[in-house]
Amino acid sequence: xxxxxxxxxxxxxxxxxxxxxxxxxxxxxxxxxxxxxxxxxxxxxxxxxxxxxxxxxxxxxxxxxxxxxxxxxxxxxxxxxxxxxxxxxxxxxxxxxxxxxxxxxxxxxxxxxxxxxxxxxxxxxxxxxxxxxxxxxxxxxxxxxxxxxxxxxxxxxxxxxxxxxxxxxxxxxxxxxxxxxxxxxxxxxxxxxxxxxxxxxxxxxxxxxxxxxxxxxxxxxxxxxxxxxxxxxxxxxxxxxxxxxxxxxxxxxxxxxxxxxxxxxxxxxxxxxxxxxxxxxxxxxxxxxxxxxxxxxxxxxxxxxxxxxxxxxxxxxxxxxxxxxxxxxxxxxxxxxxxxxxxxxxxxxxxxxxxxxxxxxxxxxxxxxxxxxxxxxxxxxxxxxxxxxxxxxxxxxxxxxxxxxxxxxxxxxxxxxxxxxxxxxxxxx
Numbered sequence: 041x042x043x044x045x046x047x048x049x050x051x052x053x054x055x056x057x058x059x060x061x062x063x064x065x066x067x068x069x070x071x072x073x074x075x076x077x078x079x080x081x082x083x084x085x086x087x088x089x090x091x092x093x094x095x096x097x098x099x100x101x102x103x104x105x106x107x108x109x110x111x112x113x114x115x116x117x118x119x120x121x122x123x124x125x126x127x128x129x130x131x132x133x134x135x136x137x138x139x140x141x142x143x144x145x146x147x148x149x150x151x152x153x154x155x156x157x158x159x160x161x162x163x164x165x166x167x168x169x170x171x172x173x174x175x176x177x178x179x180x181x182x183x184x185x186x187x188x189x190x191x192x193x194x195x196x197x198x199x200x201x202x203x204x205x206x207x208x209x210x211x212x213x214x215x216x217x218x219x220x221x222x223x224x225x226x227x228x229x230x231x232x233x234x235x236x237x238x239x240x241x242x243x244x245x246x247x248x249x250x251x252x253x254x255x256x257x258x259x260x261x262x263x264x265x266x267x268x269x270x271x272x273x274x275x276x277x278x279x280x281x282x283x284x285x286x287x288x289x290x291x292x293x294x295x296x297x298x299x300x301x302x303x304x305x306x307x308x309x310x311x312x313x314x315x316x317x318x319x320x321x322x323x324x325x326x327x328x329x330x331x332x333x334x335x336x337x338x339x340x341x342x343x344x345x346x347x348x349x350x351x352x353x354x355x356x357x358x359x360x361x362x363x364x365x366x367x368x369x370x371x372x373x374x375x376x377x378x379x380x381x382x383x384x385x386x387x388x389x390x391x392x393x394x395x396x397x398x399x400x401x402x403x404x405x406x407x408x409x410x411x412x413x414x415x416x417x418x419x420x421x422x423x424x425x426x427x428x429x430x431x432x433x434x435x436x437x438x439x440x441x442x443x444x445x446x447x448x449x450x451x452x453x454x455x456x457x458x459x460x461x462x463x464x465x466x467x468x469x
Contacts (some may be wrong), residue, residue, distance in 0.1 A: 079184065079325075079394050081140045081147040086391040095152055099159035102132050107163035109433065115166055115290035116436050121246060122290075125167060126174075130201025134160075135175045139183050143191055144199040149391040150325070153180075154332040154383055161336025162343075165440030166291035168333050169447075173242040173291075174198070176329045177322065178205025181251050182269070185310040185318055190269060194249055206247035208238035208270075208296055209319065216453045218253075219262045219316065223298065225254035231304040232256065234268065237280075237297045240447075244294035245282045247272055252298070253315055265315035269307045276301035287439025323449065324401040328390070330448050331383045331405035334412030337441045338376040341412075341419035344434060345372065349422050359422075368422055372415045379408040399461040406454040409444035416441045 087095075106128055115122055129135050137153045139145025146152070153176065161168030179198050182191060182205075197203035214220040223236025234254050244250070250270050257264030270277060276299040283293045310318050346369060349360040359365050386400040416438035420427035427434040445451045 079390065079396070080149055081138060081145060081183070083141070084147060084149060086388070087148060087152055092151055092155055095148075096155050096159060098132075099134070099156050102128075102134075103159055103163035107160065107167055112164035112167070113433065113436070115164060117289075117430075119284070119289040119292075121167070121170055121292050123246070126201035126204060128201070129171060130199060134171070135201050136179060136195070136199035137175060138180050139195060139199055140191070143195040145183070145195070150328060150387040151384060151391050153329050154335075154387050157329055157332035158336040158339070158380075161333040162339045163336075164290075165333065165337050165340075165437070165443075166288045168336060169288050169291040169440075169443070170243055172330055172333065173207065174205045177207040177326050178243075178247075178249065178251055180325065180329075181207065181267075181309070181318070181322055185267070186269075187306075189306070190309070194269065198249065203248035204243055204246050205249050205251075206241055206243035207251045207322075208241050208244070209253045210240045211237065212239040212295075216450060218319065219265070221253065221255060221265070223252070223254040224258055225256045225266060225268065225303070227256065228302070231302055231307070232266075232268065234270070234276075234298040234301040234303055237295060239295050240283070240293060241296050242291055242293050242447075244296050245279045245292040250296070251309060253319060254298075257313055260313065262316040264313050265319065266312050267309040267315040267318055268303050269309055270298070270301065270303060274301055274303070286442070287436070288443045289439075321396065324396050324398050326448050327405040327454070328383070328386055328401040330444065331379075331386075331401075331408045334405070334408035334441060334444045335376065335380050335383060337412045337437055337444075338372070338379065338408075338415045340433070341415045341437050342369075342372050342376060344432065344437070345369065345419040345422040348426070352424075365422065368418050372418050375411040375415055379404075379411050382407055397461075399458045402449070402454040402457040402461075405444065405448065406451055406458070409441070410451060412441040412444060413438070 106125065111122060133146050134156050136145030137148050137156055138150065141147040157168060157172050160171050179195065182194060198205050209218055211221050211223065223234065223238065225232040225234045234252065236254065248271065250272060252268045252270045253265055254268065255264050256266040278297050279294040280297050281295050285293060349365050349369065350358045352359050360369065383404045386397065386404050389395055389397065416434070419437060420434045423432055423434055426432050449457065
Protein backbone atom coordinates (compact mmCIF):
# COMPACT_ATOMS: atom_id res chain seq x y z
CA UNK A 41 0.00 0.00 0.00
CA UNK A 42 1.42 3.34 -1.03
CA UNK A 43 1.70 5.78 1.83
CA UNK A 44 1.55 9.53 1.85
CA UNK A 45 4.63 11.57 2.66
CA UNK A 46 4.39 12.70 6.28
CA UNK A 47 2.77 16.05 7.03
CA UNK A 48 6.03 17.03 8.66
CA UNK A 49 5.31 20.72 9.10
CA UNK A 50 1.59 20.39 9.78
CA UNK A 51 1.82 17.49 12.20
CA UNK A 52 4.70 18.99 14.12
CA UNK A 53 2.75 22.19 14.64
CA UNK A 54 -0.39 20.26 15.54
CA UNK A 55 1.49 18.24 18.13
CA UNK A 56 2.88 21.41 19.66
CA UNK A 57 -0.61 22.95 19.78
CA UNK A 58 -2.11 19.90 21.49
CA UNK A 59 0.71 19.91 24.03
CA UNK A 60 0.04 23.56 24.81
CA UNK A 61 -3.69 22.87 25.06
CA UNK A 62 -3.21 19.98 27.49
CA UNK A 63 -1.11 22.09 29.84
CA UNK A 64 -3.27 25.23 29.68
CA UNK A 65 -5.48 26.21 32.59
CA UNK A 66 -9.10 27.21 32.17
CA UNK A 67 -10.16 30.82 31.85
CA UNK A 68 -6.86 32.29 30.69
CA UNK A 69 -8.19 34.15 27.71
CA UNK A 70 -11.08 34.57 25.33
CA UNK A 71 -8.83 33.19 22.61
CA UNK A 72 -8.53 29.86 24.40
CA UNK A 73 -12.29 29.71 24.84
CA UNK A 74 -12.75 30.28 21.12
CA UNK A 75 -10.13 27.73 20.16
CA UNK A 76 -11.76 25.09 22.32
CA UNK A 77 -15.06 25.48 20.48
CA UNK A 78 -17.35 22.47 20.75
CA UNK A 79 -17.38 22.41 16.94
CA UNK A 80 -13.69 21.49 16.81
CA UNK A 81 -11.30 18.80 18.08
CA UNK A 82 -9.46 19.10 21.36
CA UNK A 83 -6.62 21.64 21.28
CA UNK A 84 -7.77 23.02 17.93
CA UNK A 85 -6.31 26.20 16.55
CA UNK A 86 -7.19 27.61 13.10
CA UNK A 87 -4.63 26.51 10.50
CA UNK A 88 -2.31 29.00 8.88
CA UNK A 89 -2.28 29.62 5.15
CA UNK A 90 1.00 27.71 4.95
CA UNK A 91 -0.50 24.70 6.71
CA UNK A 92 -3.46 24.61 4.35
CA UNK A 93 -1.18 24.92 1.33
CA UNK A 94 0.96 22.09 2.62
CA UNK A 95 -2.13 19.96 3.18
CA UNK A 96 -3.35 20.69 -0.36
CA UNK A 97 0.00 19.62 -1.78
CA UNK A 98 -0.16 16.35 0.15
CA UNK A 99 -3.67 15.61 -1.09
CA UNK A 100 -2.61 16.37 -4.65
CA UNK A 101 0.36 14.05 -4.20
CA UNK A 102 -2.04 11.34 -3.01
CA UNK A 103 -4.53 11.77 -5.86
CA UNK A 104 -1.80 11.79 -8.51
CA UNK A 105 -0.72 8.35 -7.30
CA UNK A 106 -3.95 6.77 -6.12
CA UNK A 107 -6.88 8.42 -7.95
CA UNK A 108 -5.57 8.65 -11.48
CA UNK A 109 -7.77 9.44 -14.45
CA UNK A 110 -7.84 5.72 -15.21
CA UNK A 111 -9.12 4.96 -11.70
CA UNK A 112 -11.73 7.73 -11.93
CA UNK A 113 -12.95 6.54 -15.34
CA UNK A 114 -13.09 2.89 -14.25
CA UNK A 115 -14.99 3.80 -11.09
CA UNK A 116 -17.56 5.61 -13.23
CA UNK A 117 -17.90 2.91 -15.88
CA UNK A 118 -17.98 -0.04 -13.47
CA UNK A 119 -20.23 1.80 -10.98
CA UNK A 120 -18.17 0.21 -8.20
CA UNK A 121 -16.25 2.01 -5.49
CA UNK A 122 -12.59 0.95 -5.32
CA UNK A 123 -12.74 -0.47 -1.78
CA UNK A 124 -8.98 -0.59 -1.50
CA UNK A 125 -9.16 3.21 -1.39
CA UNK A 126 -10.56 3.29 2.16
CA UNK A 127 -7.44 2.13 4.03
CA UNK A 128 -5.29 4.28 1.75
CA UNK A 129 -7.34 7.35 2.65
CA UNK A 130 -7.08 6.32 6.28
CA UNK A 131 -3.31 5.89 6.17
CA UNK A 132 -3.04 9.31 4.59
CA UNK A 133 -4.97 10.80 7.51
CA UNK A 134 -7.84 12.12 5.41
CA UNK A 135 -10.67 10.20 7.08
CA UNK A 136 -10.26 11.98 10.40
CA UNK A 137 -9.48 15.56 9.45
CA UNK A 138 -11.76 17.02 12.14
CA UNK A 139 -11.26 14.24 14.71
CA UNK A 140 -9.35 14.31 18.01
CA UNK A 141 -5.75 13.18 17.82
CA UNK A 142 -6.16 10.60 20.60
CA UNK A 143 -8.37 8.45 18.35
CA UNK A 144 -6.21 8.88 15.27
CA UNK A 145 -7.54 12.12 13.78
CA UNK A 146 -5.60 15.09 12.44
CA UNK A 147 -7.32 17.49 14.85
CA UNK A 148 -7.84 20.08 12.13
CA UNK A 149 -10.95 22.05 11.12
CA UNK A 150 -13.38 22.77 8.33
CA UNK A 151 -11.01 24.70 6.07
CA UNK A 152 -8.77 21.64 6.05
CA UNK A 153 -11.73 19.33 5.44
CA UNK A 154 -12.77 21.47 2.47
CA UNK A 155 -9.23 21.31 1.05
CA UNK A 156 -9.23 17.51 1.14
CA UNK A 157 -12.75 17.30 -0.26
CA UNK A 158 -11.94 19.68 -3.10
CA UNK A 159 -8.80 17.88 -4.22
CA UNK A 160 -10.28 14.38 -4.03
CA UNK A 161 -13.34 15.59 -5.98
CA UNK A 162 -11.02 17.15 -8.54
CA UNK A 163 -9.64 13.68 -9.17
CA UNK A 164 -12.99 11.86 -8.95
CA UNK A 165 -16.36 13.34 -8.05
CA UNK A 166 -17.80 10.00 -6.95
CA UNK A 167 -14.86 9.01 -4.77
CA UNK A 168 -15.03 12.51 -3.28
CA UNK A 169 -18.72 12.11 -2.46
CA UNK A 170 -18.26 8.77 -0.72
CA UNK A 171 -15.25 10.21 1.10
CA UNK A 172 -17.27 13.17 2.39
CA UNK A 173 -20.21 11.06 3.53
CA UNK A 174 -17.86 8.83 5.49
CA UNK A 175 -15.52 11.47 6.91
CA UNK A 176 -18.09 14.14 7.57
CA UNK A 177 -21.72 13.10 7.93
CA UNK A 178 -20.75 9.96 9.83
CA UNK A 179 -17.32 10.54 11.40
CA UNK A 180 -17.74 14.24 12.17
CA UNK A 181 -21.23 13.68 13.63
CA UNK A 182 -19.74 11.08 15.94
CA UNK A 183 -16.87 13.42 16.83
CA UNK A 184 -19.28 16.24 17.71
CA UNK A 185 -22.02 14.27 19.44
CA UNK A 186 -20.64 10.92 20.59
CA UNK A 187 -19.87 9.93 24.15
CA UNK A 188 -16.22 9.16 25.02
CA UNK A 189 -17.11 5.47 24.98
CA UNK A 190 -18.76 5.71 21.54
CA UNK A 191 -15.78 7.58 20.14
CA UNK A 192 -13.25 5.11 21.48
CA UNK A 193 -15.27 2.20 20.13
CA UNK A 194 -15.98 3.45 16.62
CA UNK A 195 -13.68 6.30 15.57
CA UNK A 196 -10.34 4.43 15.36
CA UNK A 197 -11.68 2.02 12.72
CA UNK A 198 -13.53 4.74 10.82
CA UNK A 199 -10.47 6.99 10.81
CA UNK A 200 -8.23 4.13 9.69
CA UNK A 201 -10.58 3.15 6.88
CA UNK A 202 -11.06 -0.39 8.17
CA UNK A 203 -14.76 0.32 8.63
CA UNK A 204 -17.03 2.45 6.43
CA UNK A 205 -19.54 5.01 7.65
CA UNK A 206 -22.82 6.41 6.35
CA UNK A 207 -25.83 8.41 7.51
CA UNK A 208 -29.47 7.40 7.03
CA UNK A 209 -31.86 10.32 7.19
CA UNK A 210 -33.88 10.60 3.95
CA UNK A 211 -36.78 8.35 3.05
CA UNK A 212 -38.68 7.77 -0.17
CA UNK A 213 -41.46 10.12 0.92
CA UNK A 214 -39.42 12.51 3.06
CA UNK A 215 -36.43 13.93 1.26
CA UNK A 216 -36.42 17.69 1.69
CA UNK A 217 -39.19 17.36 4.29
CA UNK A 218 -36.98 15.19 6.45
CA UNK A 219 -38.94 15.82 9.67
CA UNK A 220 -41.84 13.86 8.16
CA UNK A 221 -39.79 10.65 8.32
CA UNK A 222 -41.78 7.51 9.15
CA UNK A 223 -39.01 5.31 10.55
CA UNK A 224 -39.68 4.72 14.24
CA UNK A 225 -37.65 3.62 17.26
CA UNK A 226 -39.84 2.08 19.96
CA UNK A 227 -38.48 2.00 23.50
CA UNK A 228 -38.15 -1.54 24.88
CA UNK A 229 -36.28 -3.08 27.78
CA UNK A 230 -32.61 -2.13 27.39
CA UNK A 231 -32.93 -0.13 24.22
CA UNK A 232 -35.04 0.49 21.11
CA UNK A 233 -36.56 -1.38 18.17
CA UNK A 234 -36.06 0.50 14.89
CA UNK A 235 -38.56 -0.15 12.11
CA UNK A 236 -38.72 1.52 8.70
CA UNK A 237 -36.69 2.21 5.60
CA UNK A 238 -34.25 4.83 4.34
CA UNK A 239 -33.63 5.92 0.76
CA UNK A 240 -30.76 7.59 -1.16
CA UNK A 241 -28.18 6.40 1.38
CA UNK A 242 -24.67 7.09 0.07
CA UNK A 243 -22.26 4.30 1.14
CA UNK A 244 -25.35 2.37 2.26
CA UNK A 245 -24.47 -0.83 0.34
CA UNK A 246 -20.93 -0.82 1.79
CA UNK A 247 -21.25 0.71 5.26
CA UNK A 248 -20.32 -0.97 8.53
CA UNK A 249 -21.70 1.78 10.79
CA UNK A 250 -24.63 4.09 10.06
CA UNK A 251 -25.99 7.09 11.90
CA UNK A 252 -29.75 6.48 11.69
CA UNK A 253 -32.44 9.05 12.48
CA UNK A 254 -35.78 7.72 13.70
CA UNK A 255 -38.84 8.97 15.54
CA UNK A 256 -38.85 7.97 19.19
CA UNK A 257 -41.95 10.08 19.82
CA UNK A 258 -43.90 10.16 16.53
CA UNK A 259 -46.62 12.52 17.74
CA UNK A 260 -44.05 15.16 18.80
CA UNK A 261 -43.00 16.10 15.26
CA UNK A 262 -39.49 17.53 15.09
CA UNK A 263 -39.13 17.23 18.88
CA UNK A 264 -39.46 13.47 18.78
CA UNK A 265 -36.47 12.51 16.59
CA UNK A 266 -33.43 10.61 17.89
CA UNK A 267 -30.15 9.55 16.25
CA UNK A 268 -28.72 6.06 16.73
CA UNK A 269 -25.46 4.29 15.91
CA UNK A 270 -26.41 1.15 14.00
CA UNK A 271 -24.03 -1.56 12.84
CA UNK A 272 -25.05 -3.03 9.50
CA UNK A 273 -24.36 -6.57 10.73
CA UNK A 274 -27.10 -6.15 13.33
CA UNK A 275 -29.98 -8.57 12.82
CA UNK A 276 -32.78 -6.99 10.81
CA UNK A 277 -30.61 -4.49 8.88
CA UNK A 278 -30.48 -4.99 5.11
CA UNK A 279 -29.70 -3.11 1.93
CA UNK A 280 -32.50 -4.13 -0.41
CA UNK A 281 -31.07 -2.58 -3.53
CA UNK A 282 -28.27 -0.47 -4.94
CA UNK A 283 -29.50 2.46 -7.02
CA UNK A 284 -28.38 2.86 -10.64
CA UNK A 285 -27.57 6.55 -10.87
CA UNK A 286 -26.94 8.93 -13.77
CA UNK A 287 -23.80 10.30 -12.14
CA UNK A 288 -21.61 9.82 -9.07
CA UNK A 289 -21.30 6.25 -10.27
CA UNK A 290 -19.15 4.19 -7.96
CA UNK A 291 -20.33 6.19 -4.97
CA UNK A 292 -22.68 3.41 -4.00
CA UNK A 293 -26.17 4.51 -2.98
CA UNK A 294 -28.85 2.21 -1.64
CA UNK A 295 -32.17 1.66 0.07
CA UNK A 296 -31.91 0.37 3.63
CA UNK A 297 -34.53 -1.53 5.58
CA UNK A 298 -34.69 -1.83 9.38
CA UNK A 299 -36.94 -4.70 10.41
CA UNK A 300 -37.43 -4.38 14.19
CA UNK A 301 -33.71 -3.84 14.72
CA UNK A 302 -32.78 -3.89 18.41
CA UNK A 303 -30.38 -1.10 19.35
CA UNK A 304 -29.09 -0.88 22.94
CA UNK A 305 -29.65 2.38 24.80
CA UNK A 306 -25.91 3.14 24.78
CA UNK A 307 -26.11 3.50 20.99
CA UNK A 308 -28.19 6.67 21.23
CA UNK A 309 -26.17 9.49 19.68
CA UNK A 310 -26.54 12.72 21.65
CA UNK A 311 -29.89 12.70 23.50
CA UNK A 312 -33.25 10.97 23.16
CA UNK A 313 -35.69 13.20 21.24
CA UNK A 314 -32.86 15.70 20.68
CA UNK A 315 -31.96 14.56 17.21
CA UNK A 316 -33.46 17.46 15.27
CA UNK A 317 -30.88 19.96 16.57
CA UNK A 318 -28.07 17.59 15.64
CA UNK A 319 -29.73 16.94 12.29
CA UNK A 320 -30.09 20.63 11.39
CA UNK A 321 -26.62 21.60 12.57
CA UNK A 322 -25.29 18.55 10.73
CA UNK A 323 -26.97 19.75 7.53
CA UNK A 324 -25.34 23.17 7.89
CA UNK A 325 -21.88 21.65 8.29
CA UNK A 326 -22.57 19.09 5.57
CA UNK A 327 -23.50 21.81 3.09
CA UNK A 328 -20.31 23.70 3.87
CA UNK A 329 -17.94 20.74 3.45
CA UNK A 330 -19.88 19.37 0.47
CA UNK A 331 -19.61 22.76 -1.28
CA UNK A 332 -15.94 21.90 -1.86
CA UNK A 333 -17.04 19.00 -4.08
CA UNK A 334 -18.29 21.30 -6.86
CA UNK A 335 -15.06 23.30 -6.51
CA UNK A 336 -13.06 20.20 -7.36
CA UNK A 337 -15.32 19.39 -10.31
CA UNK A 338 -15.04 22.96 -11.62
CA UNK A 339 -11.26 22.81 -11.35
CA UNK A 340 -11.27 19.47 -13.17
CA UNK A 341 -13.43 20.96 -15.95
CA UNK A 342 -11.00 23.85 -16.33
CA UNK A 343 -8.06 21.39 -16.25
CA UNK A 344 -9.59 19.66 -19.28
CA UNK A 345 -10.92 22.64 -21.25
CA UNK A 346 -8.04 25.12 -20.97
CA UNK A 347 -5.25 22.96 -22.43
CA UNK A 348 -7.57 21.46 -25.05
CA UNK A 349 -8.58 24.88 -26.33
CA UNK A 350 -4.93 25.86 -26.66
CA UNK A 351 -3.99 22.64 -28.47
CA UNK A 352 -7.00 22.25 -30.77
CA UNK A 353 -6.48 24.24 -33.98
CA UNK A 354 -9.09 25.48 -36.42
CA UNK A 355 -8.61 27.98 -39.25
CA UNK A 356 -4.86 27.84 -38.66
CA UNK A 357 -4.76 28.83 -34.97
CA UNK A 358 -5.66 27.44 -31.53
CA UNK A 359 -9.36 27.88 -30.84
CA UNK A 360 -8.42 29.69 -27.61
CA UNK A 361 -7.41 32.66 -29.76
CA UNK A 362 -11.07 33.08 -30.62
CA UNK A 363 -12.63 35.66 -28.32
CA UNK A 364 -15.79 33.60 -27.83
CA UNK A 365 -13.67 30.74 -26.51
CA UNK A 366 -11.67 33.12 -24.33
CA UNK A 367 -14.94 34.39 -22.90
CA UNK A 368 -16.05 30.89 -21.89
CA UNK A 369 -12.70 30.16 -20.25
CA UNK A 370 -12.83 33.49 -18.44
CA UNK A 371 -16.32 32.73 -17.15
CA UNK A 372 -15.30 29.25 -15.98
CA UNK A 373 -12.29 30.63 -14.14
CA UNK A 374 -14.23 33.47 -12.53
CA UNK A 375 -17.05 31.20 -11.37
CA UNK A 376 -14.52 28.83 -9.83
CA UNK A 377 -12.64 31.56 -7.99
CA UNK A 378 -15.81 33.22 -6.71
CA UNK A 379 -17.20 29.90 -5.49
CA UNK A 380 -13.91 28.97 -3.86
CA UNK A 381 -13.73 32.32 -2.07
CA UNK A 382 -17.25 31.92 -0.66
CA UNK A 383 -16.67 28.37 0.59
CA UNK A 384 -13.34 29.05 2.24
CA UNK A 385 -14.44 32.36 3.76
CA UNK A 386 -17.36 30.55 5.38
CA UNK A 387 -15.10 27.73 6.59
CA UNK A 388 -12.55 30.20 7.94
CA UNK A 389 -15.19 32.02 9.95
CA UNK A 390 -16.28 28.71 11.45
CA UNK A 391 -12.69 27.74 12.26
CA UNK A 392 -11.77 31.08 13.77
CA UNK A 393 -15.01 32.04 15.51
CA UNK A 394 -16.82 28.74 16.01
CA UNK A 395 -19.87 30.33 14.38
CA UNK A 396 -22.14 28.39 12.03
CA UNK A 397 -24.04 30.74 9.71
CA UNK A 398 -26.86 28.75 8.17
CA UNK A 399 -27.31 31.17 5.27
CA UNK A 400 -23.66 30.95 4.30
CA UNK A 401 -23.45 27.17 4.59
CA UNK A 402 -26.49 26.91 2.32
CA UNK A 403 -25.29 29.78 0.14
CA UNK A 404 -21.84 28.35 -0.48
CA UNK A 405 -23.15 25.04 -1.83
CA UNK A 406 -26.04 26.73 -3.66
CA UNK A 407 -23.64 28.95 -5.57
CA UNK A 408 -20.89 26.40 -6.11
CA UNK A 409 -23.24 23.62 -7.24
CA UNK A 410 -24.99 25.69 -9.90
CA UNK A 411 -21.71 27.11 -11.14
CA UNK A 412 -20.22 23.61 -11.36
CA UNK A 413 -23.02 22.46 -13.64
CA UNK A 414 -22.50 25.54 -15.82
CA UNK A 415 -18.74 25.02 -15.98
CA UNK A 416 -19.16 21.34 -16.85
CA UNK A 417 -21.51 22.27 -19.71
CA UNK A 418 -18.99 24.86 -20.90
CA UNK A 419 -16.27 22.22 -20.79
CA UNK A 420 -18.32 19.98 -23.07
CA UNK A 421 -18.99 22.88 -25.43
CA UNK A 422 -15.33 23.88 -25.60
CA UNK A 423 -14.35 20.32 -26.45
CA UNK A 424 -16.94 20.15 -29.23
CA UNK A 425 -17.39 16.63 -30.54
CA UNK A 426 -14.76 15.32 -28.13
CA UNK A 427 -16.85 16.63 -25.26
CA UNK A 428 -19.70 14.36 -26.28
CA UNK A 429 -17.76 11.11 -26.33
CA UNK A 430 -16.59 9.03 -23.39
CA UNK A 431 -12.93 9.23 -24.34
CA UNK A 432 -12.85 12.50 -22.43
CA UNK A 433 -14.05 13.03 -18.82
CA UNK A 434 -16.35 15.96 -19.66
CA UNK A 435 -19.52 13.86 -19.61
CA UNK A 436 -18.62 12.40 -16.23
CA UNK A 437 -17.94 15.85 -14.80
CA UNK A 438 -21.39 17.08 -15.85
CA UNK A 439 -23.19 14.01 -14.51
CA UNK A 440 -21.33 14.25 -11.21
CA UNK A 441 -21.80 18.02 -10.86
CA UNK A 442 -25.58 17.81 -11.19
CA UNK A 443 -25.86 15.79 -7.97
CA UNK A 444 -24.78 18.80 -5.92
CA UNK A 445 -27.89 20.71 -7.01
CA UNK A 446 -29.99 17.91 -5.51
CA UNK A 447 -28.20 16.22 -2.60
CA UNK A 448 -27.98 17.76 0.91
CA UNK A 449 -31.09 19.78 0.04
CA UNK A 450 -32.01 20.88 -3.47
CA UNK A 451 -31.14 24.34 -4.78
CA UNK A 452 -34.75 25.33 -4.17
CA UNK A 453 -34.59 24.22 -0.53
CA UNK A 454 -31.30 26.05 -0.04
CA UNK A 455 -32.90 29.28 -1.20
CA UNK A 456 -35.73 28.72 1.26
CA UNK A 457 -33.21 28.03 4.04
CA UNK A 458 -31.40 31.29 3.29
CA UNK A 459 -34.64 33.25 3.22
CA UNK A 460 -35.79 31.77 6.52
CA UNK A 461 -32.45 32.66 8.11
CA UNK A 462 -33.08 36.30 7.14
CA UNK A 463 -36.60 36.10 8.56
CA UNK A 464 -35.25 34.79 11.85
CA UNK A 465 -32.64 37.55 12.07
CA UNK A 466 -35.12 40.33 11.43
CA UNK A 467 -37.74 38.81 13.74
CA UNK A 468 -35.17 38.89 16.57
CA UNK A 469 -33.92 42.39 15.77
